[in-house]
Amino acid sequence: MSIFEIFLYILLITTSIVLYRVIKGPSLFDRIVGINAIGTKTILMIVVISYVFERPSFLDIALLYAILNFIGSIVISIYIERGGVTE
Template identity: 45%
Template sequence: MHFVTACAILITMVLTLYRGMRGPTLYDRLLAVNSFGTKTVLIIAVYGFFSGRPDFLDIAFVYALINFISTIAVLKFFEYGGLGGFNRDAGREHS
């Protein structure tokens, strides 16, 4: 059961990786990185139960919490061209 789940998650990871490499627009890539992180959370959790080590859940937690922050940092970077948010519209040139 765990094995089948892990395989399914791995397949979706490959799909998101493809989208991240290929992704014509920035938002495709961003969404790909974000969902890749979510898939990592899932696969770590599944692997933890698969090998009987539930303390792997700690790592899954870190990902679930931290992945969100880097996505927001990327979005801010594209809206303002930096992390401080001093010059609006400066970020347009990057996309």
């Protein structure tokens, strides 16, 4: 078992712990932070897989996913701040 496999298993375990917090979170903000953490851990997994399989094109996918994760966080924050959809 290589160090990369161990790292991926640790990421999967921590992601499952965060997923529990997203499902059972006491507040909406805990759930949003949990979803952001899952997105960040997914990006880390893609980067590690890119390194292991020597596929630099996966880094582009990870960068795109990071941008979408950031934009999603901004959109959800604006939605919560305004109290819903405004016309």
